[in-house]
Amino acid sequence: MxxxxxETLVGVQExxxxxxxxxxxxxxxxxxxxxxxxxxxxxxxxxxxxxxxxxxxxxxxxxxxxxxxxxxxxxxxxxxxxxxxxxxxxxxxxxxxxxxxxxxxxxxxxxxxxxxxxxxxxxxxxxxxxxxxxxxxxxxxxxxxxxxxxxxxxxxxxxxxxxxxxxxxGLIQPALRQEYEKIRQRRAGLAVAQMRDGSCMGCRMRLRPQLANDLLRGEAIQKCPGCNRFLFHRDETADAAASG
Ligand SMILES: [Zn+2]
Structure with a gap:
């Protein structure tokens, strides 16, 4: 879930x-x-x-x-x-x-x-x-x-x-939607940041391994401690294989 x-938030942000x-x-x-x-x-x-x-x-x-x-x-x-x-x-x-x-x-x-x-x-x-x-x-x-x-x-x-x-x-809980809007306003239009190689692409902060692991498991919505943006992860090797 x-x-x-x-992913829906990422879609909204796009x-x-x-x-x-x-x-x-x-x-x-x-x-x-x-x-x-x-x-x-x-x-x-x-x-x-x-x-x-x-x-x-x-x-x-x-x-x-x-x-x-x-x-x-x-x-x-x-x-x-x-x-x-x-x-x-x-x-x-x-x-x-x-x-x-x-x-x-x-x-x-x-x-x-x-x-x-x-x-x-x-x-x-x-x-x-x-x-x-x-x-x-x-x-x-x-x-x-x-x-x-x-x-x-x-x-x-x-x-x-x-x-x-x-x-x-409409698919996102109202509270989460509001938070998204708030972060977007504060963070130059970018409320959801990708994690790549263990770092937040929003602020370039290196994330703790535990947080990175939690994010990879996708059990709960995670936020970057540096910039407070929502974090998402995409398996880019799989994407590349699929598209390439
Ligand atoms: Zn960040």
Whole structure:
């Protein structure tokens, strides 16, 4: 009965260890997805900022083109007017106005030229970034699908394991089950340790010959005096012969 019980505990522990690594893989998948999502959000923000500055430049370009057109018209009108002025003072005023229009016009033209030059660089960079973002979005879609499939698969494995664990745990006395849980929590997920060559594989402590013999006879559940884990023994030569 005890040998069966300890084998059952070993079975439960195998499931628990597998469970833990499956959960870890799910967490890894989710962490990878999150970090990709953060990366992508950064890329989107940067493309958005570039787009909005490109739009602002286009708006300013249109404003300047309209201003330049208006000033050119005023300049033409002013020049036509000046031909008809005969009064010295009015002529002075009209000439000053023309000078100021010309100054304004050259300022606008200079700014427009600057915008054209800058837009050439920034729009090319925007194009590159947009293409990179589109590629990242496609990659991320594929990654997300793959990760979700993998997570679903892992969850299915966990569910299958859970059913088997429940069945096995049902075979163990409740007090022993509780003890198993307690030791597992305290001992980094390992509550049942194998005895090999007279030593506990949980803590590497050499066991007293008497304890080793008791364990080999399998009359009662034995625990390691060093780490307090349940001990089990397996005849590995027989295993090797059977499998080999
Ligand atoms: Zn030990």
């Amino acid at each position: 005890t040998a069966g019980t300890i 499931i628990d260890s597998r469970h833990r690594s499956l959960l870890q893989r799910i967490a890894d998948c989710q962490a990878e997805l999150e970090s990709k999502e953060i990366e992508l959000a950064g890329q989107r923000t940067s493309v958005e900022a570039m787009r909005s500055s490109s739009n602002a430049a286009a708006t300013r370009r249109r404003e300047l083109e309209a201003l330049i057109l208006a000033k050119e018209r005023s300049l033409k009108d002013g020049r036509m007017r000046i031909d008809r002025i005969r009064n010295e003072r009015e002529l002075d005023a009209a000439q000053r106005e023309i000078e100021s229009l010309k100054e304004g016009l050259s300022r606008h033209e200079e700014e427009l030229l600057g915008i054209f030059e800058q837009s050439e660089t920034t729009d090319a960079a925007l194009g590159t970034e947009e293409a990179a973002l589109a590629a990242s979005e496609t990659d991320n879609e594929a990654l997300t699908k793959r990760a979700h499939d993998e997570i679903a698969e892992l969850q299915k494995d966990i569910a299958t394991d859970s059913a088997e664990r429940e069945r096995l745990a």
